Amino acid sequence: MITIKEASLSELKKVRDIALKTWPLTFANILTPEQIDYMLNWMYQLDALTQQVIKKKHIFLLAEEGDRSLGFCSYELHAKSPSKTKIHKIYILPEAQGKGVGKKLIQEVALIAKKNGDNHLFLNVNKYNQSAIDFYSKIGFYEDFKEVIDIGNGFVMDDVVMELKIS
Numbered sequence: 001m002i003t004i005k006e007a008s009l010s011e012l013k014k015v016r017d018i019a020l021k022t023w024p025l026t027f028a029n030i031l032t033p034e035q036i037d038y039m040l041n042w043m044y045q046l047d048a049l050t051q052q053v054i055k056k057k058h059i060f061l062l063a064e065e066g067d068r069s070l071g072f073c074s075y076e077l078h079a080k081s082p083s084k085t086k087i088h089k090i091y092i093l094p095e096a097q098g099k100g101v102g103k104k105l106i107q108e109v110a111l112i113a114k115k116n117g118d119n120h121l122f123l124n125v126n127k128y129n130q131s132a133i134d135f136y137s138k139i140g141f142y143e144d145f146k147e148v149i150d151i152g153n154g155f156v157m158d159d160v161v162m163e164l165k166i167s
Helices: 009-026 033-044 046-054 101-115 130-138
Strands: 002-006 059-065 068-076 084-092 120-126 142-152 155-165
Touching (some): 002 101, 009 046, 009 059, 009 068, 033 142, 033 155, 046 059, 059 101, 084 101, 130 155
Parallel strands (some): 084 120
Antiparallel strands (some): 059 068, 142 155
């Protein structure tokens, strides 16, 4: 049975381990190896993850089956708007994809967001990551707008911002 729980600071290593296993496969045909390495170092070093929790107030959830972590997501309540929750990250191990893990994580974030007075979820997805766009669309997200974000070192994130109204 898949369970969802909030990750403690000491469990952020599990988040990093999942990212290191998923990113190279997820973005192999979308980003250069140099950009993948840059972004992994920028966002998934343990110090960076800890700062996301402590300073930016991101909350990480782990999806687990028994003692095995299958995926994670992070979110921020009232992000950029008093009524919207942002999903900053969501990644599922390749061997666990298609088992409903991502959907369970999003459903949990939606419940938490609603309890805290938010009525929308939103997230960024690389505009070339069609399988992710298809997944989000299938569960009710719609394209809100597109944006290009300069992340330094000559790299950008070329994204679709997708939104989901929660009731």
